[in-house]
Amino acid sequence: MVPSRIAPCRLHLVALFLIALTVGCSQPTPPAAPPKTPPSAGPASSPPPAIAPGPSEPTPSSAAAPIRFADATEDSRIGFVHTDGSSGRRYLVEPLSAGVATFDFDGDGRIDLYFPNGALLPGAEPGDSGSPPRHALCRNLGAGVFGDVSLAAGIDCRDYGLGVVAGDIDNDGFPDLFLTTFGAKRLFHNLGDGTFADATESAGVADGEKVGAGAALLDADGDGDLDLYAANYVRFTLENHRPRTVKGFPAYAGPRDYPPWPDTFFRNSGDGRFADASVEAGIAAVAGPGMGVVCLDHDDDGDTDIYVGNDALEGNFLFENDGRGNFRETALAAGVAVNRFGAEIGSMGTEAGDADGDGRIDLFVTDFQPDLPVLFRNLGRGQFEDATAATAAGSGAWQFVTWGTAMADFDNDGRRDLFLACGHLNDNVEAFDDTTSYRNHNLLLRNVGGRFVDISAAAGLHDIPRHAARGVACDDLDDDGDLDLVILNSREAPTLLRNLDRERGGTNHWCQVRLRGRQGNRDGVGAKVVVQAGEETFVDEIHAGRGYQGHFGTRLHFGLGAHPAIDRIEIRWIGGSTETFTDVPIDRLTELAEGSGQAVVAADSSPAP
Amino acid sequence: MAATGAAVALAAIVFAALSARSSIAPSGDRRTGAQERGKPVTPLAARAPSEAGRFPAPSAAVPESYAGLAEEAQTLAAWIGARHPDQPQSTALAATIAAERGDQETAATAWRAHLERHPESAEGWYRLGLYAAKEGRDAEAAEWLERARRLDPTLPDIQGHLGRCLLKSDRVAEAAVVLEPVIGDDRGGAVRLFHLGHVRLRQGNDGEARAAFQGAIDRAPTYTGAWYGLATALSRLGLADDAERARTEFRRLKAADAETAARNLSRDESVRMRRLLAGWYAAAGRIATLDRDTEEAKALLSRGAAVEQAASSSTAAGEGH
Numbered sequence: 001m002v003p004s005r006i007a008p009c010r011l012h013l014v015a016l017f018l019i020a021l022t023v024g025c026s027q028p029t030p031p032a033a034p035p036k037t038p039p040s041a042g043p044a045s046s047p048p049p050a051i052a053p054g055p056s057e058p059t060p061s062s063a064a065a066p067i068r069f070a071d072a073t074e075d076s077r078i079g080f081v082h083t084d085g086s087s088g089r090r091y092l093v094e095p096l097s098a099g100v101a102t103f104d105f106d107g108d109g110r111i112d113l114y115f116p117n118g119a120l121l122p123g124a125e126p127g128d129s130g131s132p133p134r135h136a137l138c139r140n141l142g143a144g145v146f147g148d149v150s151l152a153a154g155i156d157c158r159d160y161g162l163g164v165v166a167g168d169i170d171n172d173g174f175p176d177l178f179l180t181t182f183g184a185k186r187l188f189h190n191l192g193d194g195t196f197a198d199a200t201e202s203a204g205v206a207d208g209e210k211v212g213a214g215a216a217l218l219d220a221d222g223d224g225d226l227d228l229y230a231a232n233y234v235r236f237t238l239e240n241h242r243p244r245t246v247k248g249f250p251a252y253a254g255p256r257d258y259p260p261w262p263d264t265f266f267r268n269s270g271d272g273r274f275a276d277a278s279v280e281a282g283i284a285a286v287a288g289p290g291m292g293v294v295c296l297d298h299d300d301d302g303d304t305d306i307y308v309g310n311d312a313l314e315g316n317f318l319f320e321n322d323g324r325g326n327f328r329e330t331a332l333a334a335g336v337a338v339n340r341f342g343a344e345i346g347s348m349g350t351e352a353g354d355a356d357g358d359g360r361i362d363l364f365v366t367d368f369q370p371d372l373p374v375l376f377r378n379l380g381r382g383q384f385e386d387a388t389a390a391t392a393a394g395s396g397a398w399q400f401v402t403w404g405t406a407m408a409d410f411d412n413d414g415r416r417d418l419f420l421a422c423g424h425l426n427d428n429v430e431a432f433d434d435t436t437s438y439r440n441h442n443l444l445l446r447n448v449g450g451r452f453v454d455i456s457a458a459a460g461l462h463d464i465p466r467h468a469a470r471g472v473a474c475d476d477l478d479d480d481g482d483l484d485l486v487i488l489n490s491r492e493a494p495t496l497l498r499n500l501d502r503e504r505g506g507t508n509h510w511c512q513v514r515l516r517g518r519q520g521n522r523d524g525v526g527a528k529v530v531v532q533a534g535e536e537t538f539v540d541e542i543h544a545g546r547g548y549q550g551h552f553g554t555r556l557h558f559g560l561g562a563h564p565a566i567d568r569i570e571i572r573w574i575g576g577s578t579e580t581f582t583d584v585p586i587d588r589l590t591e592l593a594e595g596s597g598q599a600v601v602a603a604d605s606s607p608a609p
Numbered sequence: 610m611a612a613t614g615a616a617v618a619l620a621a622i623v624f625a626a627l628s629a630r631s632s633i634a635p636s637g638d639r640r641t642g643a644q645e646r647g648k649p650v651t652p653l654a655a656r657a658p659s660e661a662g663r664f665p666a667p668s669a670a671v672p673e674s675y676a677g678l679a680e681e682a683q684t685l686a687a688w689i690g691a692r693h694p695d696q697p698q699s700t701a702l703a704a705t706i707a708a709e710r711g712d713q714e715t716a717a718t719a720w721r722a723h724l725e726r727h728p729e730s731a732e733g734w735y736r737l738g739l740y741a742a743k744e745g746r747d748a749e750a751a752e753w754l755e756r757a758r759r760l761d762p763t764l765p766d767i768q769g770h771l772g773r774c775l776l777k778s779d780r781v782a783e784a785a786v787v788l789e790p791v792i793g794d795d796r797g798g799a800v801r802l803f804h805l806g807h808v809r810l811r812q813g814n815d816g817e818a819r820a821a822f823q824g825a826i827d828r829a830p831t832y833t834g835a836w837y838g839l840a841t842a843l844s845r846l847g848l849a850d851d852a853e854r855a856r857t858e859f860r861r862l863k864a865a866d867a868e869t870a871a872r873n874l875s876r877d878e879s880v881r882m883r884r885l886l887a888g889w890y891a892a893a894g895r896i897a898t899l900d901r902d903t904e905e906a907k908a909l910l911s912r913g914a915a916v917e918q919a920a921s922s923s924t925a926a927g928e929g930h
Contacts, residue, residue, distance in 0.1 A: 245675070245878055246878075247675060247679070247709075247710065247711060247878065248674060248675030248676045248679065248878060248879070248882075256867070256870055256871050313867060315863075332840075332856050332859070332860070333844070333852075333853070333856065335841065338837060340807065340810075340838075340841075341803075341807075341834045341837075341838075342833050342834035342835075342836065342837030342838065342859065343834065344863075370743065370744065370745065372745065383844075389776065389777045389778070389779050390779055390811070392779070394745070397745075398744060398745025398746075399744065399745070431711075432710070432711040433711040434711055434712050434713055434714050435711075435713050435744060
């Protein structure tokens with residue numbers, strides 16, 4: 001979020017222009033073949049340019065689109081409506097709310113939803129209901145329907161929600177919930193009976209009053225339980241609120257207006273308590289306005305590292321793990337701190353996945369308008385390069401502020417596509433910038449042989465009402481073998497997008513994998529999974545916390561293309577052991593338990609349609 | 610006679626672009642993009658030249674607010690465009706004022722209108738190319754910039770802009786062709802060398818990338834992007850210590866940039882706008898002088914001086930930090 005950084009740059013450009021005007025504009029030289037018509041929206045037809053047009057990808061029609069989504073929001077009966085608690089005073093936290101999470105909280109095999117919500121800020125009035133807004137835990141009831149079970153589940157959270165991550169912190173088989181807020185952080189312990197207990201105080205994770213951001217769970221020291229990383233934004237309080245303007249119009253302050261907080265690292269003591277190890281682990285050695293967080297083994301050395309998107313300042317952070325839970329910030333040397341031109345990224349969401357199918361986990365970062373999101377290609381040995389231009393990974397995104405993101409295979413062709421949630425932070429941006437708007441359609445970039453093609457319109461995204469989107473989560477919500485999406489929209493109801501791949505007769509194969517750790521953490525967070533099918537290899541890791549301050553994908557999903565079988569799946573568990581599973585069925589959800597060597601079709605796996 | 614008619618027509622086009630923001634929009638009740646988004650559009654009559662041949666220099670006090678200053682700037686743009694349609698600088702001024710108000714669409718429309726009358730205008734293609742590049746339409750930008758380059762290869766940093774657009778369009782070899790003449794040319798700009806460095810990186814020629822980035826730094830020692838590129842090239846060449854030194858310098862310069870950016874944030878935008886408006890009046894005065902309209906030039910420069918004085922006074926009073 002960089003609302004105020006444009007003006008100085010533009011002033012500079014205008015000054016340059018005036019200098020040019022002062023010394024006299026260049027006199028036109030008669031062209032060899034002057035064009036007869038001026039350009040309109042697109043390139044003029046004559047004369048042919050000296051430089052041939054660049055390669056263009058065909059945009060498929062809706063009927064032929066390889067990926068198609070339907071708006072399933074209304075049918076889902078999700079009653080949640082987000083509020084940012086605003087009253088026109090434009091407190092900095094308003095546009096930051098919030099991420100979204102998908103996870104199976106009750107172990108019934110269906111993936112449920114968690115929506116953080118804002119809270120009323122000074123000057124704001126309660127809505128029609130008269131009751132303060134609260135977060136929503138929505139249970140997946142099947143058939144595409146969700147029911148709000150928050151209160152029955154013991155989650156009556158009315159804090160100003162910003163980020164969320166889910167994971168089994170006590171290895172009891174049920175995922176717990178950790179929330180970041182504008183205020184104290186919150187931990188809800190899953191009791192295993194469909195209810196949660198507030199464990200914030202007993203676990204020691206409140207962390208004072210801060211503007212929280214993304215969070216992630218990882219087994220940093222390989223001791224078998226999940227530690228906790230929580231990004232923090234800037235030292236904003238209601239008392240030091242600074243109204244800003246852009247071109248005379250009221251606007252939100254940005255990261256340059258306040259000093260950043262260092263992020264917080266909690267080490268799991270294994271007894272239900274966490275210890276703040278930010279300083280001793282090396283995390284607090286640096287500070288930046290953190291937003292999205294994703295953990296990955298960037299250098300393939302068997303331990304989990306932490307990647308943090310910072311909003312425009314300091315560059316992004318990559319905390320390299322020494323295997324014992326001690327970290328060193330190495331983003332600049334690794335090539336993931338700034339874009340290839342050396343410019344900081346107004347980072348929002350962070351995502352990790354193998355974008356180019358080379359077996360290494362790449363990184364993707366969403367960005368502030370008019371800059372492009374950035375794809376960092378993993379070159380091996382811990383080195384990355386900005387491959388945005390080479391892969392067109394920023395296609396169609398320049399005019400949008402992009403927030404949540406998912407790198408996932410939406411058509412099961414074996415290549416990971418990109419979904420980007422779009423929306424500006426200033427609801428009046430149209431008044432001072434005609435290149436963008438507050439509500440936007442979202443973006444879908446299909447991976448075609450390593451290059452990304454904007455198929456948003458053909459995929460149906462232009463047919464869906466526009467919102468100011470924030471977080472996005474991606475999972476198979478209807479258990480039909482393709483990946484669906486849920487999007488949190490600021491100030492409005494969320495959007496549920498149902499992937500129609502199966503309904504439209506998609507023939508590509510897939511497999512879903514759920515890990516069960518025994519020596520390591522129960523959900524296998526941090527484990528590397530390698531699927532071998534014929535000559536092709538598909539790689540992923542289990543992440544807990546990703547995108548824009550959200551969580552999704554604990555159940556891994558692999559598109560297999562036309563491969564009729566899987567030869568084997570190799571898992572490298574956190575802690576070092578590697579295990580191979582054979583006889584893994586396709587088009588099913590399979591459970592792979594550490595040490596068993598045996599793939600088991602999950603009891604809750606739906607047969608392929 | 611025909612020329613006069615065309616001039617009037619162009620004036621009308623520029624004028625309409627500044628008021629309705631879309632001279633090429635179809636007639637009928639189709640609304641402009643701004644109207645669709647609810648952006649207020651100032652009534653046409655508010656900015657119409659009051660009397661042919663006489664500049665309506667406001668005698669009132671210089672506006673205090675950004676909005677008032679912007680409104681006066683828009684009036685100036687409409688006036689100068691209507692009075693001096695044959696001067697490319699008129700279009701440049703009108704487009705610049707529109708762009709400052711966040712109205713890229715009108716700025717581009719103004720240049721298109723200019724190109725309709727002056728298809729040989731290198732400046733016109735150049736500006737359209739820069740707008741397209743700013744909006745991420747790099748392939749289109751490359752085409753416009755190439756046309757501009759063919760018409761006038763001396764436009765400010767035209768090779769650098771064109772090379773960058775080609776590079777961003779993943780047309781690496783073509784970018785190299787555009788940027789290579791920089792080698793050995795003492796006049797070669799730092800920006801061009803910077804982009805050439807990136808072309809070399811993409812081509813896997815790390816040694817030449819290093820030389821290009823170093824050349825950019827020699828010309829502009831505080832060029833942070835060039836330091837980062839140099840570090841990348843050195844790292845790829847296996848010169849870890851040198852790469853780390855370049856990264857250290859990059860960090861140091863970035864920290865200084867951040868301090869400057871933070872200071873800029875606390876500046877009063879109306880003060881900045883006042884300075885801009887004073888500059889625009891000066892530019893308008895020069896345009897009038899080119900057309901030998903000395904009375905008008907005098908009026909424009911006089912108003913510019915008043916605005917400049919107001920800007921200086923507000924700075925002295927501590928409005929702008």
